[in-house]
Amino acid sequence: MRMCYNVPAMWLQRLSLTNYRNYVRLELHLPPGLSIIQGQNAQGKSNLLEAIAYLATSRSPRTASDAELVNWLALEEPFPYARLAADLARGDHLDRVDITLLPANGNGGFRKQVRINGVPRRALDLVGLLLVVLFRPEDVDLIAGAPAGRRRYLDIALCQMDPVYCRALSEYNRALEQRNALLRSLQPGPEAAAQLRFWDEKLAETGGLIIARRQWLINALEKAAALHHLDLSGGYERLRLRYLPSFDPGRPPVRDAAPVVAETGVRYDDLTPERVGGVFLAWLHQNRSRDLAAGMTLLGPHRDDLGFYLGERPLRHFGSRGQQRTAALAAKLAELTIMTEATGTTPVLLLDDVMSELDADRRAMLLQVLTTVAQAIVTTTDWHPFSPAVLAQAHTWRVRSGQIEVVEPVGNVETLER
Numbered sequence: 351m352r353m354c355y356n357v358p359a360m361w362l363q364r365l366s367l368t369n370y371r372n373y374v375r376l377e378l379h380l381p382p383g384l385s386i387i388q389g390q391n392a393q394g395k396s397n398l399l400e401a402i403a404y405l406a407t408s409r410s411p412r413t414a415s416d417a418e419l420v421n422w423l424a425l426e427e428p429f430p431y432a433r434l435a436a437d438l439a440r441g442d443h444l445d446r447v448d449i450t451l452l453p454a455n456g457n458g459g460f461r462k463q464v465r466i467n468g469v470p471r472r473a474l475d476l477v478g479l480l481l482v483v484l485f486r487p488e489d490v491d492l493i494a495g496a497p498a499g500r501r502r503y504l505d506i507a508l509c510q511m512d513p514v515y516c517r518a519l520s521e522y523n524r525a526l527e528q529r530n531a532l533l534r535s536l537q538p539g540p541e542a543a544a545q546l547r548f549w550d551e552k553l554a555e556t557g558g559l560i561i562a563r564r565q566w567l568i569n570a571l572e573k574a575a576a577l578h579h580l581d582l583s584g585g586y587e588r589l590r591l592r593y594l595p596s597f598d599p600g601r602p603p604v605r606d607a608a609p610v611v612a613e614t615g616v617r618y619d620d621l622t623p624e625r626v627g628g629v630f631l632a633w634l635h636q637n638r639s640r641d642l643a644a645g646m647t648l649l650g651p652h653r654d655d656l657g658f659y660l661g662e663r664p665l666r667h668f669g670s671r672g673q674q675r676t677a678a679l680a681a682k683l684a685e686l687t688i689m690t691e692a693t694g695t696t697p698v699l700l701l702d703d704v705m706s707e708l709d710a711d712r713r714a715m716l717l718q719v720l721t722t723v724a725q726a727i728v729t730t731t732d733w734h735p736f737s738p739a740v741l742a743q744a745h746t747w748r749v750r751s752g753q754i755e756v757v758e759p760v761g762n763v764e765t766l767e768r
Contacts, residue, residue: 389749395729481697558627574684596653705735
């Protein structure tokens, strides 16, 4: 594995959960290095890693509803709530982050109350304090699933590295919602063009930055993922990544031309937010009649996709399940590499029961990666994927029904299982 880091260490020192999923109360002190948490299904392994990812991004990787995160017994209380808190160490500096989920307007929903070092802040201010890369068995759907999952993959990585991107994405989504509402209420004509002009310009400004930064990330990911993929595939297969935007961001539209982009994508190296913004604005103007007829904005970053290829063959359509899993793992390892280079800090690596999904060679390569990061937290249903040597060096835990206990790292699988 081509990974060797000499960067400032960041690690999750303490995790506190109250009424979060099946954790009524948890106080967990986590050391740097490798922690392995074993437990059977539905005991709380995935909930623990979800909580860490939530503290990093203010969003769950598993659900869009914050109400689902609140313990079901707590929902029966007169004032239900859930709380997540963490101490984050970076060198000699310590940050304390806190998210409390509180009832919102009596409609069954919940709102976030965020504090950083005791001071109320916006959820956006939280992103980037704790850097994480999370890999789950479901992430094989990064290749085979819907484009929304691949956009989310790019957005989560970029938001952790670049707060400007995160703000632009938030502003773009708000402007998109306003423009779509306007499109549904207007009829084609000069009045529609005048009313849409402000939102066209807002979308072009923020969308230009989003597209340019996504292209930068995809180029960087392709370089790193191709190397990881060569290792994971035994050197036989070359992985390519390509941006698949909803229009060609490199050139303005030809009059009355449809926004057709090749399925194999185009690799750009010189996209700037200003250049893309101007092209995007021209496409919005040309496509206005189609948008009015559809009642929605048909072009823009919200319609982007990311293509994975072996040679010229798209993995989404022609790759085996094993090839898709290997490509997804290579992309996640590439994300770890790029995030470390971009921020100067190694993210916390979270692996949610993925070892059993890999064959012996890929498992061995992944175990090598675990030794290169400042902190890795791995969940597993059993100890057998880990050698006695790895277990002897790791901090080992067991989770049962939302309760976590230390298991002595004796380096002996049979003893751990008792």
